[in-house]
Amino acid sequence: MSGEHGKPPVKLSLPLEYQQDLFNELRSEDELVLLARGLGLLRVVINLLHSFDAAGNNLIVVVGADERENGWIGEALAEHAAVSKSSMARGLSQVNTDAMSVGTREKLYSQGGIFSITSRILVVDLLSKLLNPETVTGLVVLHSERIVATSIEAFIIRIYRQMNKNGFLKAFSDNPEPFTTGFSPLASMMRNLFLRKPSLWPRFHVTVAKSLEGRKKAEVIELEVPMTDGLRDIQNAVLECVEVSIGELRKADTGLELDDWTLDSALHRSFDVIIRRQLDPIWHRVSFRTRQIVNDLTVLRSILHALLTYDAVSFNKYLDTILAAHQPPPGSTRQNQSPWLFLDAANTIFETAKRRVYSGKPAEGEAPSMSNAFPDSLRPILEEQPKWSLLAEVLEEIEQDNYLNPIPRDDSNGTILIMCSDQGTCRQLREYLQNMHVHPADDLQEEDEERKPSAMFMMRRKLRNYLDWKKDFARVSASLFAENQKVLDGFTDQRGNANGYRGKGPPNKRRRIRGGAASAGAGRPINGSLQMAEDKESQVASLMADIRPTDADAMQKDEVVVDSLDDMEDYFELYDMNDLLVVHPYDGDMDEHVLEEVRPRYVIMYEPDAAFIRRVEVYRSSHEDRNVRVYFMYYGGSVEEQRYLSAVRKEKDAFTRLIKEKGNMALTLTLDGAAPTDPQEQFLRTVNTRIAGGGRLAATAEPPRVVVDVREFRSSLPSLLHGRSMVVIPCMLTVGDYVLTPTICIERKSIRDLISSFKNGRLFNQAETMLQHYKHPMLLIEFDQNKSFTLDPFADNSFEKSIKSADDSRDLQSKIVLLTIAFPRLKIIWSSSPYQTAEIFAELKNKQDEPDPVKAVQIGLGMGEDPYEQQSFNTTPQDMLRAVPGVTAKNMMRLILEVGDIREVSNLGEPELDEMVGKEAGRQIYRFFNRSVFDE
Numbered sequence: 026m027s028g029e030h031g032k033p034p035v036k037l038s039l040p041l042e043y044q045q046d047l048f049n050e051l052r053s054e055d056e057l058v059l060l061a062r063g064l065g066l067l068r069v070v071i072n073l074l075h076s077f078d079a080a081g082n083n084l085i086v087v088v089g090a091d092e093r094e095n096g097w098i099g100e101a102l103a104e105h106a107a108v109s110k111s112s113m114a115r116g117l118s119q120v121n122t123d124a125m126s127v128g129t130r131e132k133l134y135s136q137g138g139i140f141s142i143t144s145r146i147l148v149v150d151l152l153s154k155l156l157n158p159e160t161v162t163g164l165v166v167l168h169s170e171r172i173v174a175t176s177i178e179a180f181i182i183r184i185y186r187q188m189n190k191n192g193f194l195k196a197f198s199d200n201p202e203p204f205t206t207g208f209s210p211l212a213s214m215m216r217n218l219f220l221r222k223p224s225l226w227p228r229f230h231v232t233v234a235k236s237l238e239g240r241k242k243a244e245v246i247e248l249e250v251p252m253t254d255g256l257r258d259i260q261n262a263v264l265e266c267v268e269v270s271i272g273e274l275r276k277a278d279t280g281l282e283l284d285d286w287t288l289d290s291a292l293h294r295s296f297d298v299i300i301r302r303q304l305d306p307i308w309h310r311v312s313f314r315t316r317q318i319v320n321d322l323t324v325l326r327s328i329l330h331a332l333l334t335y336d337a338v339s340f341n342k343y344l345d346t347i348l349a350a351h352q353p354p355p356g357s358t359r360q361n362q363s364p365w366l367f368l369d370a371a372n373t374i375f376e377t378a379k380r381r382v383y384s385g386k387p388a389e390g391e392a393p394s395m396s397n398a399f400p401d402s403l404r405p406i407l408e409e410q411p412k413w414s415l416l417a418e419v420l421e422e423i424e425q426d427n428y429l430n431p432i433p434r435d436d437s438n439g440t441i442l443i444m445c446s447d448q449g450t451c452r453q454l455r456e457y458l459q460n461m462h463v464h465p466a467d468d469l470q471e472e473d474e475e476r477k478p479s480a481m482f483m484m485r486r487k488l489r490n491y492l493d494w495k496k497d498f499a500r501v502s503a504s505l506f507a508e509n510q511k512v513l514d515g516f517t518d519q520r521g522n523a524n525g526y527r528g529k530g531p532p533n534k535r536r537r538i539r540g541g542a543a544s545a546g547a548g549r550p551i552n553g554s555l556q557m558a559e560d561k562e563s564q565v566a567s568l569m570a571d572i573r574p575t576d577a578d579a580m581q582k583d584e585v586v587v588d589s590l591d592d593m594e595d596y597f598e599l600y601d602m603n604d605l606l607v608v609h610p611y612d613g614d615m616d617e618h619v620l621e622e623v624r625p626r627y628v629i630m631y632e633p634d635a636a637f638i639r640r641v642e643v644y645r646s647s648h649e650d651r652n653v654r655v656y657f658m659y660y661g662g663s664v665e666e667q668r669y670l671s672a673v674r675k676e677k678d679a680f681t682r683l684i685k686e687k688g689n690m691a692l693t694l695t696l697d698g699a700a701p702t703d704p705q706e707q708f709l710r711t712v713n714t715r716i717a718g719g720g721r722l723a724a725t726a727e728p729p730r731v732v733v734d735v736r737e738f739r740s741s742l743p744s745l746l747h748g749r750s751m752v753v754i755p756c757m758l759t760v761g762d763y764v765l766t767p768t769i770c771i772e773r774k775s776i777r778d779l780i781s782s783f784k785n786g787r788l789f790n791q792a793e794t795m796l797q798h799y800k801h802p803m804l805l806i807e808f809d810q811n812k813s814f815t816l817d818p819f820a821d822n823s824f825e826k827s828i829k830s831a832d833d834s835r836d837l838q839s840k841i842v843l844l845t846i847a848f849p850r851l852k853i854i855w856s857s858s859p860y861q862t863a864e865i866f867a868e869l870k871n872k873q874d875e876p877d878p879v880k881a882v883q884i885g886l887g888m889g890e891d892p893y894e895q896q897s898f899n900t901t902p903q904d905m906l907r908a909v910p911g912v913t914a915k916n917m918m919r920l921i922l923e924v925g926d927i928r929e930v931s932n933l934g935e936p937e938l939d940e941m942v943g944k945e946a947g948r949q950i951y952r953f954f955n956r957s958v959f960d961e
Contacts, residue, residue, distance in 0.1 A: 035075065035076055035079045035080075035109050035111065036105070036108050036109045037072045037075070037076070037105075038068070038072060038105070039068070039069070039072055040646075040647045041236040041237075041643065041646055041647060042232055042235065042236045043064075043226065043230065043232040043233045043235075043236045044065065044068065044069055044072075044236075046232055047060075047069055047224070047226065048069060048072060048073060048076075050224060051069070051073050051195055052073070052076065054222065055193055055194045055195060055220055055221075055222070056195065056196075056220060056221075056222040056223065056224045057169060057196040057197075057198070057214070057215065057218055057220050057222070057223045057224065058195070058196070058197045058198070058224045058226070059198050059199075059201055059204065059223060059224065059225050059226065059680075059683065060197070060198075060199050060226045061199065061201070061226060061227050061228045061233075061639065061676065061680070062199045062200070062635065062636035062639065062676070063199075063635070063636035063637065063638065063639030063640045063642075063643070064199070064226065064228070064233065064639055064643060065617060065640075065643050066197055066198075066199045066614065067094065067097065067098070067614045067617070068617070069197075070098070070165065070167065070197055071098055071101045071102065071105070072105075073165070073195070074087070074098070074102060074117075074139055074165065075101075075102055075105040075106070075109070075114070077139070077162065077163070078102060078105075078106065078111070078113075078114045078115060078116070078138070078139055079105075079106065079109055079111035079113060079114050080113065081113025081114070081115075081137075082113070082137060083137060083138075083139075083162040083163075084134065084137045084138065084140075084160055084161050084162050085138075085139045085140070085161070085162050085163050085164075085165060086140050086141075086142060086147065086156075086161055086163075086164050086165070087117075087139065087140065087141040087142075087165045087167065088142070088144060088147065088164060088165070088166045088167065088178055088181060089144070089166055089167040089168045089169070089171065089178060090141050090167050090168075092121070093615060094167065094614070095117065095119050095121070095141045097614070097615070097618060098117050098141070099116060099117035099119070102114070102116045102117050102139065103116050115136075115137070115138035115139065116138070116139070117138075117139050117140075117141055118133055118138055118139065118140050118141070119140075119141050119142075120133070120140055120141070120142040120143070120146055120147075121141070121142070121143045121146075127155060130146075130150065130155060130156075131155055134150075134155070134156045134160075144177040144178055144181060145177065145738050145739060147181055148177055148180055148181050148184070148738050148743075148755075149735050149738060149755045151181065151184045151185070151188075152184065152753055152754070152755050153754075153755055157188075158184060158185050158187075158188035158189045158192075159188055159189050161185065161189060161192050162192055162193070163192045163193035163194065163195070164181075164182065164185050164192065164193070164194045164195075165195050165197070166178065166182065166194070166195070166196040166197065166218065167197050167198075168197075168198060168200075169196040169197060169198045169214070169218060170198045170200045170201075170202075170203040170204060171203075172196075172214070172217050172218065173217065174213075174217055175741035175744060175745065175859060176217075176741065176744075177738060177739075177741070177744065179217045179218075179744065180741075180743070180744035180747065182194070182217070182218060182219055183219070183744075183747070183748070184747070186219045194218070194219065194220060196218045196220060201227075201676060201679040201680055201683060202675060202676065202679045204679065204683055205678075205679045205682045205683060209686065209690070210686075211223060211683055211686045211687065211690060212686070212690050212691065215690075221692060223683070223687055223690075225680060225683055225684055225687065227676075227677070227680035227684075228639065228677075229677070229680075236646060237639075237642045237643065237646050239646065241645055241646050241649055242642075242645065242646075243641050243642060243645040243653040243654070243655055244652070244653070244654045244655065245638075245654075245655045245657055246654065246655065246656050246657065247657045248415060248419070248656060248657065248658045248659075249659060249660075249661040250411045250412050250415055250658055250659065250660050250661065251411065251660075251661055252411065252660050252661070252662065252663055253408060253411055255337075255377050255378075255380065255381045255408055256332065256333070256411075256660075256663075257662075258373060258377050259332055259373070259374050259377050259378060260329065260332060260663065260664060261370075262370035262371070262373040262374045262377070263325055263328050263329050263332070263370070263374060264288065264329075264664075265368070265370040266321075266325050266365040266368055266370050266371060266374075267288060267291050267322065267325050267326070267329075268288050269364075269365065269368060269370075270318050270321055270322055270325065270364070270365055271286050271287070271288065271291060271322075273314075273315075273318050273364065274286060274300070274315065274318055274319070277311070277312065277314075277315045286300065289667075289671070291322070291326070292329075292664055292667050292668050292671055293668070293671060293672075293675070296322070296326070297319065297322045297323045297326060300319055300322065301319055302811065304319065305809075305811050305812045305813065306811060306812060306813055307813060308812065308813050309813040309815040310813075314364070317363055317364070318363075318364065320363075321363045321364070321365050324347060324363075325365065328343075328344070328347070328374070329664050331343050333660060333663060333664070333665050334446060334447070334449065334450050334453075334632075335449075335453075336409075336410060336453060336480075336483075336484065336487065337378070337381040337382050337406075337407065337408045337409075337410075337484070338382055338407070338484060338487040338488050338491050339453075339487065340378055340381075341378045341379055341381070341382050341491070342491050342494065342495075344374070344375055344378050345495070345498070348366075348375070349498070349502060351363050351366060380406065381406060381407075381408040382405070382406060382407065382408075382488065382491075383403045383404060383405050383406055383407075383488070384403065384404060384406055385402070385403060385404075405484075405485065405488060407480075407481065407484040407485065407488060409479070409480045409484065410480075411660070412631065412658055412660075413457055413461075413478075413480055414477070414478065415658065416443075416454070416457075416458075416629065416631065416658075417461055417477075417478035419629055419656050420441070420458075420606075423441060423627050427439060435626075435650050435651055435652045437624050437625065437626040437651045437652055437653065438602040438603055438605070438623065438624045438625065438626065439602070439603035439604065439605075439626055440602055440603070440605045440606070440607060440623050440624065440625040440626065440627075441605070441606045441607070441625060441626075441627045441628075441629065442607050442609065442619070442620075442623055442625035442627070442628045442629070443606065443607065443608045443609070443628075443629045443631055444609055444610070444611060444616070444628065444629070444630050444631060444632075444634070444637060445608065445609075445610060445611070445631040445632050446610065446611060446631075446632045446634075447610050448610055450610070450631065450632070451608045451609065451610055454608050454631065455608055456483055457480050457483055458606070458608075460480070460482045460483045461478035461479060461480060461483075462476070462478060463482040464476055464479060464481065464482065602623075602624075605623075607619075607623055607625070611632075611634050611636075611637055613636075616636075616637055616640050617640050617643070617644070620640060620641070620644045621644070624651060625653065626651075626652060626653065626654065627653075627654050627656070628641060628653060628654070628655045628656070629655075629656045629658070630655060630656065630657045630658060631658055632658070632659070632665065633657065633658075633659045633665065633666070633669040634669075635669065635672055635673050635676070638655075638657075641653060641655055727752075727875075728750050728751060728752050729750075729751045729752065729867075729870050729875065730751065730752045730754060730875045730876060730878075731746055731751050731752070731753055731754065731763060731764070731765060731866065731870075731876070732754045732756050732758070732763070732764040732876050732878050732881045733746075733753055733754065733755055733756070733762070733763055734755075734756065734757065734758040734761070734762045734763070735755045735756065735757055736762075737762050737763070737773065738755065740773070740775070740859065741859045742773065742807070742859045742862055742863065743755075745859050745860060745862070745863040746863055746866060748863075749863055749867060751866075751867075751870075754878045756878050756881060756882050757882065758881060758882065758884075758885075759794075759882075759884065759885035759886055760791075760794045760795055760798050760799070760884050760885035761791075761795055761799070761802075763805075763866070764876045764881040765866060765869050765870050765873070765876065766869075766870060766873040766874055766875070766876055767874055767876055767877065767880075768799060768800040768801050768873075769799065769800075769801045769803065769869060769873070770795050770798070770799040770801070770802050770803070771802075771803045771804075771805050771854070771866075772788075772791050772792070772795060772802075772803070772804050772805065773805045773807055773862075774788070774804065774805065774806055774807065775807055775808075775809070776806070776808060776809075776816075779806060779837070780837060781904060783837070783840045784908075785904055785907045785908070788804075788844065789844070789847065792804065792844065792847075792848045792851050793848070794885055795851070796848060796850055796851065798884045798885060801852065802848075802850065802851050802852070803851070803852045803853070803854055804844075804851055804852070804853050804854070805854045805856060805862065805865075806841075806853065806854070806855055806856070807856045807858075807859065807862055808856065808857050808858065809858070810857070810858030810859065810860065814857040816837055816838055841853070902926065902927050903917070903921065905927060906920065906921075906927060906930070909930075909950055909953055909954075910949045910950070910952075910953050911942065911945070911946040911947070911948070911949030911950040911953070912942075912946070912950065913946070916941070916942035916943065916946055919941055919942060920941060920942065923941055924941075930950070930954070931954040933951070934951070935947055935948060935951040938950050938951055
């Protein structure tokens with residue numbers, strides 16, 4: 026792009042044709058850009074921002090960027106400015122914390138530049154005119170798939186478009202699936218974004234295909250890894266459990282559309298979330314069994330993921346924790362264990378997982394499997410993941426290739442990049458690669474025979490750690506069981522002897538039991554729970570003897586966790602990039618950064634990922650002088666392969682639907698988001714026609730006002746009030762959340778907030794202060810519009826109601842009754858959704874005076890108190906601290922001022938706590954944080 030008026034030209038880094046076409050489109054008009062994953066969306070955004078940044082005298086706001094994206098955009102803009110030698114470029118300024126004062130923000134905005142601002146701060150600054158929307162050159166919206174009508178980003182765009190008709194507005198997304206759900210979803214999204222033109226760029230777009238499928242294609246070697254019999258058996262058993270669970274859900278009379286509830290769709294990443302979202306509106310009518318099955322689907326899907334990513338020992342340990350978590354509470358008399366645990370397939374899962382780690386070893390001279398008795402000793406099996414040996418073979422092949430072709434043929438480094446799904450898999454692969462040539466001393470092989478890479482050393486160490494963990498796990502479980510039993514015994518004692526024999530005979534009466542007393546105690550526990558067979562101590566001891574540490578173990582270095590970096594220059598040096606192996610997890614757009622920084626010649630995709638394949642294609646096509654060989658590994662016939670193919674198909678189908686909808690979409694004309702400008706219509710909107718009961722016809726020239734606490738902008742209600750042509754005035758309120766009139770103050774509570782406010786007693790203080798300063802204080806209890814309008818699901822979150830305390834005040838409904846008894850003047854408003862709340866507010870403001878924002882801020886403040894003083898403290902840690910024994914409202918503020926965070930509080934000694942909060946409170950706090958879970 027050539028410069029104007031003698032300015033240096035702006036240099037862009039858009040080497041591919043489709044990137045250049047997209048950039049030219051964006052410079053000429055406002056549009057929503059939908060780009061397929063992996064095609065470099067952030068690169069296009071950065072170049073667009075740089076073109077405006079280099080011109081100077083611009084104020085551009087970026088909305089929706091997360092912390093990592095901000096870091097990358099800031100770094101890339103600085104790099105572009107240095108390459109272009111742009112003296113006017115200012116780079117990216119981040120406004121992402123409340124700690125930045127109002128004056129500082131105002132000064133920054135006046136200087137101009139590119140700003141990435143968190144949505145909550147931006148909406149408050151726009152409404153208070155700290156950032157005047159008319160001075161903004163343009164708005165860049167990232168992750169536009171997250172924007173719905175009630176979101177805070179949609180509120181920001183509406184304010185911007187109402188006040189600024191000339192500034193540009195560009196929206197970006199690389200996730201097409203959310204744009205295809207619902208009725209005409211693309212048109213709805215375009216209305217929320219106040220845009221008219223969508224620009225779709227799928228992988229099969231002609232220009233994209235031409236750019237990526239030229240002569241500079243990456244060399245791809247596909248490696249299908251066969252699964253072991255154990256892996257296949259477990260996978261089939263888990264899928265059978267999933268299928269049975271879905272079948273049970275379909276039997277339940279939910280009255281919902283069930284076409285998508287299939288085994289194939291269950292493999293999709295968000296299947297359990299989608300089911301829960303569909304059931305939310307009728308959750309209070311759904312049976313306990315159906316709720317349990319919905320939760321079980323999440324667990325079963327996590328088992329499927331763990332099966333192919335965890336090693337055999339870690340997977341067996343994970344199953345142990347799942348089984349322990351699904352045990353019913355002690356003292357429970359009803360069977361509430363998950364139904365899938367009673368299937369034969371579940372037994373296959375647990376038994377096969379254990380068999381992959383260790384199995385019975387028959388005694389000498391004894392014929393195996395002659396009797397059903399379990400053998401007295403165990404032997405380690407330690408099945409390795411099939412991909413490990415293949416990874417070692419690939420690395421050996423790469424080493425041979427480097428040996429035979431030692432001269433670099435291009436600009437790539439000799440680095441090997443291994444990409445996998447998460448940090449856990451990264452740690453597993455690093456440990457395997459470090460130890461694959463270490464063999465235990467008792468591994469009998471011929472000296473002259475070349476030993477193959479093996480994970481035996483790593484797996485033996487994991488098994489030792491697992492057996493130690495299991496002993497500790499049993500102790501902790503026993504300790505928690507004993508504590509629960511004490512609580513239950515105390516609960517039973519409180520009921521007195523009157524109810525002691527209800528439902529059963531007195532103790533001196535004998536009762537005949539079929540089958541005799543000896544056999545009556547055998548079998549399942551009273552609650553019908555599933556008990557897994559435990560290994561005997563003698564068996565575990567023999568297994569530990571088999572895997573005892575050898576000399577080879579002792580020679581290995583321990584893992585360095587913390588290094589003080591003393592004498593750094595003597596021991597540390599820069600890596601030689603030609604002899605480096607990098608293991609990295611998939612990380613969205615950051616993967617593009619990794620490829621550019623590392624410049625690998627070999628890429629091993631340990632797990633399939635469609636977006637990363639495209640990133641490699643873009644990387645190879647963008648650099649003619651860099652050759653890349655990609656090894657693509659996947660388990661044949663596995664869930665992993667199905668999930669990959671399903672993701673590619675879903676994205677293609679989504680783009681096909683969007684292209685079809687774009688062809689039939691009606692043009693939206695009302696794009697400015699403004700209220701009607703006709704004076705007569707404006708007057709009619711402000712006329713109050715309710716003259717019944719002696720009222721007078723009244724009209725006012727100004728729209729209704731609502732004073733809103735700045736912390737309330739996390740919710741969608743301020744946006745809906747603004748959409749009803751009310752003027753929303755953000756203030757830091759001490760009393761209440763919304764001030765509608767000089768006499769009406771409202772405290773808004775969502776259900777979760779209501780529960781936590783009752784627990785920590787904050788609601789009683791808030792009600793008391795509202796009663797002191799306002800004639801009509803009100804408590805608004807607002808439900809989620811997508812969930813059931815009932816308190817039943819929230820009244821008792823535990824599955825087992827038989828152990829619920831007899832103290833009814835713990836129940837949410839009882840607490841609300843107690844609140845109304847304590848404060849008779851407090852009115853309670855029940856609202857099914859934010860939409861209904863906005864209507865209720867409009868009714869309450871009818872024929873009432875407008876509130877004074879200055880007076881609303883001053884109410885509740887002490888002499889000389891700053892309303893912004895409390896803003897710097899996070900409320901979540903405060904709530905956690907209130908729950909600690911010994912912490913009161915009086916001494917909590919002292920702790921907050923003296924100590925940085927909760928971790929610091931937990932590490933304080935008893936003398937230090939005594940000085941801050943007193944002896945007794947200090948002793949309670951110290952004992953709470955220093956109690957061992959192993960103690961009874």
